[in-house]
Structure formats: C-alpha cells, structure tokens
Amino acid sequence: MSTDLVPLRAPAPAPGTAHLDVAALRAATPGMRHAHHMNAAGAALPSRATLATITEHLRMESLLGGYEAAEALAPRTEEVYRSAARLLGAAPEDIALVESASTAWQRAMDALRLGPGDRVVASSSTYVSSALHLLELRRSHGIELEVVPAGADGRIDLDALERALRTPASLVTLAHVPTSSGLVEPVAAAGALAAAAGVPLLLDATQSLGQLPVDVRETRSDIVVATGRKFLRGPRGTGLMYVGPGVRERARPTAPDVRGAQWSSAYRYEVMPGARRYETWESSHALRLGLGTALEETLGLGVERIRDHVTALAARLRGALPDVSGVRLTDPPAAASGIVTFLRQDEDPRETVRDLRALGFRLTTVPASHGQWDLGSRGLERIVRASLHVYNSADDVDALVAALNGRERRRRTAGSAARRGEAASEPLPGTVSTPAPAPDGVPWGAATTDADHADVIVVGAGVHGSSAAWHLAARGARVIHLDRYPQGHTEGSSHGRTRMIRRAYPSEVWDGLVDTAYGAWEELELAAGRRLVTVTGGLFARPTTARGGLRGPGCETVDHARAAELFPGLRLCEGFSAVHDPDAGVIDAAASLGALAALGKAQGVDRRDGCAVLGWRREGAGVRVDTERGVLRAGRLVVCAGAWTGELLSAFATRLKVVRIVNLHLGSSRRHLLEPPLLGAFSVEVPDIGLLYGIPAHGGAGVKIGLDHGPAEDPSVSAGPVTEAERERLLGLAARFLPAVDGTVEESITCRYTMAPANRFAVGALPGEDRVLVAAACSGHGFKFGPALGAALADLAEGGRRPDLDFLSPAAMGLTEEAGR
Template sequence: MTAQLDGAVTSRLVAAARAATPGAGHAHHLNAAGAALPSAAVLETVVDHLRLEARIGGYEAAEAVRPRAEQAYGLAARLIGGRAEDVAFTESATVAWHRAVDGLRLGPGDRVVATSSTYVSSALHLFELRRRYGVVVEVIGADETGAVDLGALRAALRTPAALVTAAHVPTSSGLIEPAAAIGEIARAAGVPYLLDATQSLGQLPVDVTEIGCAMLVGTGRKFLRGPRGTGLLWLDPVLGGELRPPAPDVRGASWTADDEYGLLPGARRFETWEYSHALRLGLTAALEELHATGADATHRHIAALGEEMRAALAAVPGVRVVDPPAAGGGIVTFVRDGETPARTARALRVAGLHVVSVPAAHGQWDLGRRGLAGVVRASVHVYNDSDDIAALVDALSPGRTGATRVPLRGERPVSAPALLSEHVDTIVIGAGVHGSSAAWQLAARGDRVLHLEQFAAGHERGSSHGPTRMIRRAYPSPVWDDLVDRAYLAWAALEAESGRALVTRTGGLYARPADGGAGGLRGPDCTLVDGARAAEIFPGLALGEEYVAVHDPAAGVIDASGALAALAELGRGYGVRRHDGTPVLDWAPDGEGVVVRTPHGAVRAARLVVCAGPWTGSLIPAFADVLRVIRIVNIHVGSSVTSTLAPPALGSFSVDVPDVGLLYGIPAIGGRAVKIGLDLGPDDDPAAVPGPVTETERATLRALAARFLPTADGGVVADLACRYTMAPNNRFAVGPLPETPQVLVAAACSGHGFKFGPAIGAALADLAYGVPRPDLDFLDPARMLRRER
C-alpha cells in the first residue's frame, strides 16, 4: 500500500471514497486530471436541484437554495487560504482566466511573461491579444529540471511587465512549477501574478498567501471532483478593486442612474447572472466532501500513489515515462514504443482503464519544445489505490494487446449463470450494428449494460455480417433527411472515438428508367443526371439513354466488419458485459423494469432494448405479422481491368431494373472485387441456417453484371447470403413499445438500416434517458403496429 500513509488509514480512505463513488465500479478510472469521478452525493445534489427547478421554477428554486449556494464561497476560500469575498465562480477555469486577463485592459506594448507550462487556451488568448491589441508575449523556458528557469524569469522582469502567468501543473505532464518562487520574483518586480491552479486544486496544497499570486483560477471538474461547467476565480483584494470587467453583467454591477453604473467590490464583479445553479450546488457538495475527508490526507494519498505509479510504469518494458525531473503529485505521463499515445489510450480504454492522450497541440511550449508529438496521461485520486496501478501495468506489459478487459478490484472470472444473476441497468438483445451501437451508447452514458447475442460472434445468420455497406444522402422522402444527417455525424464520431477509418466517400448514382415518371431518390446536394452525364461520373457503370440517375456526391462505402469490431471494442471499454451464444428465451415486464430469461438464468434490468433483426417477431409477437424476413444474396465479381470498377470510375450505385428488381452495388474497394445484389428475395426462415448461394442465384446476378458492368468479366470470387427484415413502407420501428415503455425496439432494417447504425444507437440511448426525439416520430413502433401507411 501507500508508503507515506498508514496502511489502515489509506485503506479506509480509499474504501470510503469508492463506496461513495458510483463510477469507481465501472472501470479503473485514471483520469482525475481530465475529469475526476464525482460522488453519489454530488450527483444527487445536481439532479435534485434540476428536479426542484422543474417543480417550482428556476428563479424560485434559486431563492430556496441561496443560503447553501453562498456556502461555496467560504469553502473555496478555506481551501486556498483566502477570503470568501475575494472568490468568484465561473463556468470554467478558462472563462475565469479570460475574465481576469481581460480585466487588466492590456494594450500596445504591454508585456505578458508566461511559463512554458501555460495551458493551450491561455496561450491562444494571449496570441489573440497580441494580434488585436499589440500585447507582447514572452515565454520563459525551462531549466534542467523541467520547471521554469527562475533566473531567466528574474532577468525578464527587469524590464517592465504587465503580467506574469504560470500553470501550477501543466496539462502535458506531472510537472509541479515552483509557484511560490515565481510569486516571490513577481512581487519583487511589482508585476501581477496569475496562477492557473486548474490541475493542482484538490491534489496539491494551494495557499494564495504563501504562493504570493495576485490572481488564481481553477476548475471544479478535476481534483475537486465537482461537476463539469464549474470554475473559480480568486483575486487579491487590492487588485480586485482595480480590475474592471470589459463586459459588466447585472450580477456584478448595479445600474445606478441613467448613464451610470457601479461595480461590486472584489472578484464578484466578474460573475454573471446566468449560470447553472445545479452545477454550482454540485461544486458546493464536492468542496464539502473534500474538507470532510481532509484536504491534507487527500493530497498525501494522491502524491504517494502518483509516485508509486511513476515507478511502476518506468519498470514496464517498452514504456517510457516522460515526466520532467520536477514532476510529482498524482499525474504521470508516458509513451509506448511503436505506438501513438492516442492509440495507447484507446487500447487501454478497451481494457477498462480510463486514461487520456494529450497531443502537442495542447502544449506546444512544453511538448513541442521537448520533441514529443503527444503523451499518455494517467492521474489518480482518492478512489484509486495500488490495484489500479497494477491493472495499468498489466495492460501495458509485453504480450498484452490492450484488447482484453482488465478485471476490476475484487472481480473474479465467473460463469454465465452467476453473472446473469447480477442486476444491470439495461439489457440489449442482438449484437448486430444497431444492438452494438445501442450497448456502446448506453454504457457511455453510465449504464451497466448486459449485451446478449444468441449466436457466436461473427455469425452469418443475420443482417449485419459481410465486409461492406452503402451510405448515401439520397432518400425518397424529406422525412428521412434529419436522420441521414445524424447518421453521417454519428459515423464521424465513431471513427474519431475508435481511431478507425470506417467510411470511404465514393459518390453514388441511383438510376431508374427515364420514362418511369417522377419518384425515385432525392436529397441534399443531390442532382438528377441523364445517362450521358452518368457515364461521365462513373465510366464503369453502363446505364444507357433509357435511364436517368440521381447523383449523390456524399455517398460512399462503410467498412461493415470494421464497424462491428469498433463498436464491440468501445462497448467493452465502457464496461459492456457481452455474452455470445446466449439466446433469450422470453422476457416479461416486472413493475417498471423487465425480467429476461436465458438458458443460464434470469436477470432483471430497468429497461430492455431489442435489436434482434429477423428474430424480432419471436421476441415481440406483436411484430410477427408485420415484419417479413427475406433471403438476400450478394456476389463479388472479378474483372480483367479492376480499376474500371473501383473509385473514381465507379462508386456506390443502384439500378431499378424493370421486371427484375433493384440491383445495387459496391465498387471494388479495400482489395475486394465489385459487389452486387438484388434488393428482393424469397421468404426466409430465421430459425434455419441460411443455405449456400445457388447456381441460379449466381447466374441471375452475373447476367445483371454483364449488362450494367461491362468490365465485370471475371468469375464470382466470393458470395454470401443474408436476411432483410422488411417492414411496411420499408421503414423502421425505433422507440418504446406502447404497452411497455421500458422496452425499446429498433427493428426492420428493411435493407437500408446499416447506414444508420450509430445514429440509431444514439437515438435509443436518448429515448431511454427521456431525451425528446421528435425527428423519430415517423418511426414510432406504435405507428407500425397500427399499420399506418
């Protein structure tokens, strides 16, 4: 256990903190320097006030809790050794920093002397002051310890300056700047000193009198364990009476006459009338808890555990701790040989360890000057102990890929029946694209998610297998446009979080007979073109004069198998417990919750999400007569001139062939041959294993390839059968069931649902949490069950 604290005391401290922190059982959370886990009391304080506002009104609720809200000033002042009247609260540390600096009214030639530890947003603000007002910005480099070169700072302040600013602890390392020594030099030079204590408040002792700063800013979300959206500003009482906010607000000023106003004394003149009272109260609760636990005990535990983590990581082969010698406290930065920090952080997230990567763009004066493109940052708090450090070391050790989840404290491998007896928040049925997206999104919002799939991972009995899918903006009705926009945004978000490139833009052509009348597809930025123009856009597709086509420049190809892998990894990273080979026998409402029965036992949850594709009707009988399951066949056809069937000569396409059906295709991409299929087929029984593609089915598709893809002159190099679950008007059912609103469904992809996968997952999570989604009204399950057309 921790060396500098008695073992029993430390154990009690950690045990109490973990018991009071819901998120501590979700993962090994090593990201207190990003946003620490709040306690249940902080969470309840925020939610209770929101409920009070909803019940009696925002103004009335604020008046009711005013005495408690006022306590925050004294609690914050006590923490930093100042007076309550010199504290102001803001929306963030960055907002506090901006208000303090702007209050100085810097002008042409005014010098700002900054340390290389300065936070990115502060540096950007200084750049803008330099551009707009001619402010001079001078950066002081580091000494051999990595801390600010005090001699260089002293020399720089021999020339008049308007401000000295430093970050007590930077975002990019565990460095601890000599804050008091900087203050002594600044005081001797008569220069105001602004200390950014964003990453030190709560983890290090901070006393404004001992440090000698004139201004201090901090945030609530990090080591104070308050809510996001809270920050504070402290001002020296003399300076606080001199600074003037450039944009006074009624909260900090009084309109005294027709053209006169007066400012409140001290820091509160920088506050604004409109702020989140719920978040402010949450910060109050967090400050109370810190004082109750003991700030000194918290500081010692964090520092000792940080020292333990730094030493443990330094001993892992292939891991290099890159903190400077002046580092300390509970933040450790490192890099892994042959791997980008972003990739390391993602792999650790999948393994159940929450850390963050910091790119050089967030600290050019530090990381950029040290030649580091980025670092992985791990940071501990009072709810962490040696078990978390051991889990991090284990995940980074040679032979571990990072893809295997590291067990939480006290967690043992258990059998499926034992695990299924545990309580969870949400059960998701089905591990296709919709179910996997929903499981990830719900877990990311804090749900304990049990994800059940009746077959083995990667099975080919449903609708989500295979290498590729099409994405397009072209749709027959504007009612889809909003969801299409959300789909594109959701895929971009999935790519960003997973670090995988999943969507390739190729453009698309969607053709119909020229004499077929109006109708067909349309959409934002889509244009109608004739056969000649279509041939110019996609030379590989032979339509002829008898066809017109809608050109969709935003259309493309989704890496379907990569998407499912990414969703599964992200789900594991957020704590989703997935069980393959676990069919659901039945389910039943249980009060406001639901009980799901499997061969391994029953489990109760607050809600159930059914994304069962072709098996929806067997789980929700009301859909059995509404949905139709059909067999669909795809083939990949070779070519003697592959480039003619690959982008840009060919993109995603479809052709409405009279008396045959809708032919669709994916260009040759990712080393695969061109893929084609027909958007119709015979009824299929989901209880049976799909039969192999027949010679007749191949011949039908080969004939269509010869007609519309002249250079698809090779053989069939691959084929597969899948299932479409078709609904009336080819729509989906997305939302709660009418009689059991704790049960949500996403059903009937109708042959075009994969492209909406991440967006449908987000929609289900929104609906589960009561977020209104009027854009989904046209997909309300009640409408489908009423057979509305």
C-alpha cells in the first residue's frame, strides 16, 4: 500500500487573476449541494480534498496501526507546521498544533504564570472563553484586569489603550475579529502600542485566520491562537498557536508532556526549544493532516483574494439588509470582515434562524453570554450571524435577502388577517414560515378568502403530495390538500414502516437529485425536530456475469467475501459481487408522513381526507376541481396521485402501469445479525426470479424484504391481503440470503408501484397546461426523493425553473402538448 498520498487540491486562480473561481470551489465543496451555507464563522464547509485526506489516514490506521500510520506520514505532518508558519509569517518551530483555539489560549495563558500584581489589558471584543479564563484568573490568582472600551466605530479605542499602557502591564489581548459582529480590530496599531510599552500581545485570530491576512511581524504579535474549523475550512478538533521566541523564554508549560519535554534523569527534564513544548502526545493525526490540506488550499487561493471575495459579499449583504422591512443591521460601523449580524423586528433570533434553515439557509445566532463586553454593553440579548466564504456567491446573498423580504410580507399578511379576526395557525418549533411571491407577481393568499378557493390544490397525501403541500404553505400559499382515502390508509404507495435511501444509482444523471434528497431529509428532520433517516450502509448485489448495475459517489464494488465482512447477516455465494454504498440507510416512513402532515397543518394546510377528485378543467386563469364534496378552484393544481394519476391526467393513462408489491417483516432468534451494523439496506438480483430488496430490522420491526416487481393491479379495487403463495416465495428467498431469519412473519404488507418507462418519474408542468403540475410514477424508488420533490413542486408552482429536473419532465417521458390537453 502506498503511503505517498497526494490529496486533491482546491482549484486555485490562474496566475495573474484577481478573482476566485467560485463555481469550481462550490463543486469541490460537497455541502454546498444541500444549502446556502453562511456559517463559516461557526464551522465552515470543508473541501472534498480535506475530507479525503482525513478518511484516507483513518483507513491507513485501520490497516497499519496508529503508530505505524503516523510514522509513515511523518513528513506530511511536518508540512502542516510549515504551512501554518507560512500563513502567519512565522517559522515552523514557532508553531504548535492543538485541539482548538480555546486550548491554545489556555496553554499560552497558563505558561505565562500570571499572579497577584500582573495586569492584563483586554479588548471589549474578547471571546467568551477567553473572558471567562481572565475572570477566573482574576478571582483565583489575583491578576488585575482592565477592559479597554470601544470607540464610536466599534473598534478598540487606541487612545484609551495607550493610556492603559502607561501603567505597567503583563499582557495585552485582542480579538482580531469578534464572534459577535463583522468588526475588524486595528491589530497592527494596537500591536505597535503594546510593543512600545514592552508588553506582549496575545492575538486571538480565531475568526480572522483564513479570511484576513494575519502576519505576526506586522501585528507585532507574541502569541497567536486560532482554530481550524472556521475560515481555514479545516476539521473540528484542530487548532494552532504561534508563540514567538522572545515570550517562550519565560512561558513554560505548567503541565509538560512527553511530546514537549525530555525526561533526562530521575529528577530532571528539559522542555523542547520550540513551540511544540505546548503540545501533548495524543492527538488525531488524521485531523491534523486534514488541517494541513485546508491550510495548503488557503495558501493556494491566496488570503488577499479570499479577503477581497468575502468582504465584498459581506458588504453586499450589509448594504441590502437596511432596505428589508423589519430587519435591523447590528454590525458596528467598523465592520469589514466576512461576518454580518442583524435582527428581525419583534422576533427571537433563534426563530429567525430556524425559519431560514428550513428554507435552506445555514446561519446561527450569538447570545450576549458569548460577548458581554460587546453585545451586553450594546444592549443586544442575541443576534443573527451570517458569515460568508469562498464557496458563497452573490446569488447566495441575494437569495437570503429575498427570503427575508418574503418573511416580512408573510408577517404583514398574518397581521392583517389577525386584525380581520381570521384564525392563524401557530407554527411548530422549527417549522418553515417564510413565503415567497406567487407566480405573476401576486402574493400568495392575496385573492383567496373563500373556503373553496385556494392558491394551490394538491391531490394525493403520500410523501410527495404531503411534502409539496407543506412547502407551498410555508411559502405563504393557501393550500387545499385532498386525498381520496382516510388518513393512514394502505391502498397507495407511501404507507408502511420503512423505506430505503441510497446514493447508488444506475446512472450519474441521478447523482444531483440524490444529493438534493439527502439535504432535503436533513432539513425535514430539523423542521420536525426528530430523526427520520438512519445511515446503515448498503450492499446491492448481482451476479458477476450480469451487465449494468449500480454505481454512485462514494460507492465501491466488492466481491462476495468482502460483502460478508461488511454485512455478516447477508449471505452471498461465489459468483456474486456487490456495490457497497456507505451512505445508504433507512427512512422512518410512518414518522415522516406524520411529520409532514403536522408541519403542513401548522402552516395552515387545509387537509381534506376521504375526498375523491372526480375531474378537473382549466377555468379562466386558474383551475376548477370537481370533488365528491363539491367544486374547488385554485390558481394551480398539483397532482401527486400515485396509482390514480392516469385517472386524473389522461395523458398518463397509457404510459403508467400499476403493479402489486408484497413485503414481509421477519423475526429471528439472532436479531443482532439482522440489525445494523451487521446488516444494512440491501438488494440482490436473483437470476430467473427478480430483484430481492431488504431493509434491516429497525425501530422494533423485523427485517423487511420484498420483490421489486409484481402483477398488474387495478387501483380501484382493494389490494387484498398477502397470499400464501406470495408469502412462501419470499420466505424461500429469505432462507437463501438471510440465514439468521428463523422467526415468524411479524407483518405482511401490500402496496402498489406505479411504473413509468425506464423506471423514471414525471415531475413538472403538464404539457399544454402550465397551471397543472405533476409528480407521478415513483417506479418503486420515489419515497427517498419525497421532501426534495415537494420543494421542487413548490418552486415550479411559484413560477421558478428547475433545470436539474429536466431529465424527469413529462416531456422527457414522451408527453406532448396535445397529449397533455
């Protein structure tokens, strides 16, 4: 096995160019596929290269051993010190690698051995952990502490600092960029004052290193502490510290470790000459190597370019927020970093962040308890913080501003409704409550006050219809949601305990939508406040002589022996190979449908179960829908009717086929062999029989198995129970591939697949009827896309475009405008 690892690198600008290739940086950042990530000041998204470095080293440790892997890659570890030194304008021997900025701060402060009579001068921008440490030293060690006030622009008052330094002091500490705003402190000027007074400067570069230049010579810093997880884009659990040669002469570690000291005789030891005296022996070599990759990427891009990019984006956001009704910018005048803070009128910032998160924006809040000398002094209990990085673009900023504008429109509409005496539903914690403008520029709800009128009528209460109804209502639309059966029925395709989710697909055309689906489930979990997806890994097997098969990002092909190591509960014989998908898992289907129904109700969805649709037609600028209970009208119709799609949309009648599917949940006296991690999601192509699929024992239910095909079935006739022949056929397959199955049939289930040509879906506008949208023909693999397709239908209903779904459009299925009419 080679130890000469060459990690992937982030795309650097071409020589002579001034701008970053944001599109390439986004493509190299997996997390940007799922959301508008604006929380770099909390934990930035790592690149694919950083992730690969970490996982490769962990793999080496598993194969070689921890000591042996560290020894093999010792030269690479030394490069981490050199990269950190280059970034800070220092020498490698001045660098120590630690677990966090707080760890670095504590070791540096402890080594100074401050006591009674020692005076520390601190900026009001000091981070909470540092402030708490200073307050404890004041209480327990008797140090004197003076907090220098901020000037009118928010920065440290340099005149006040100069006056403070006229009295002897032992240390000046300054946060380059605070956690609580986009302020940038004048560190070079402050460092010059400290140096002139002969007082060492401890610079907290936690929020600046990686987005702003930090040079220890220019800032006259004696100690610098920083973390890896923020603007350096390194992994959590990493940090670094710079300790200059001068201060090291008197700053000895209070708890020396074998990493930083040599035990030379029975009662004697010597500390190392460099900054590594502050390290400990035990550390995560994988994470440190990941930090090294992140440092190299930062150096390759150029800190000046990064600064120009993030500060321009922040300035764009800072300039736009004052024009959003109800939003107040809370950044001080001297804000000039990639951090922007604000408040929404009469709203807890945590609610603001929850609302935005449900719409795909990742921001955070900062409470006054994290910055009493700053936020507390300004009378701010908590603020919303957005922080931008190289993978963000102007589109991200504009989308956030649009979402905030939409939220204010929704609040005004709700306020008007309250004044008219109309009922308003209370949103659940974590639910979406931000609207977007409806098509044609008319706000949702503007002309829909009649109980039988809506902005959108959604037909079908399976996973796609329920998700679409929730997303539409959350964006401000008035939604009537219809299903022909009572809630909880078992005649369709979405009932049952569990479903499978996987990245492995036959063609790369699906990869983007699969990524979107994983992100959409995360957002639904956040909104619902509960776990809905459990990652178990998956194995998808077929005879080695078979053509085609699955593939996908992060997947690998394994032989039957390796498959047995991965999933001892699954038995494959020689002649089979499998695709291993480590991200595959189990969806709690019942809980997901319950969550979507509750979230929809909280947003005002008018759910009408047991109300069959008899027909529909275009009427004026909208749609008329005839039901068993009367006539309804709306601006848009969204059809997610599953097996009944052909009845409602005649164009699909000849293209869709409804088939019967049978599932069994099986027990075992050795249940652990049928549970993760000994068994995950799986499928096996069985010659002359078909595709056997299974979901491991989960949530109290036994292992679930079924065959991915069945006879044609009329959806207007009840599915009926599982027959004895169907049961025996599945039990025979279980005995062949799941040797631990020796218990009873715990549950038998029938459901329906609605199959389309090439096993695809049809998602989009009905050709020739722009007011009618459809998500039809799950083809047996659609549940995993439920939240993602619900959001897509909401986008399309608002008049937006989703080119990523063009390959699933009704036109791609062969429907023409004439056929759609």
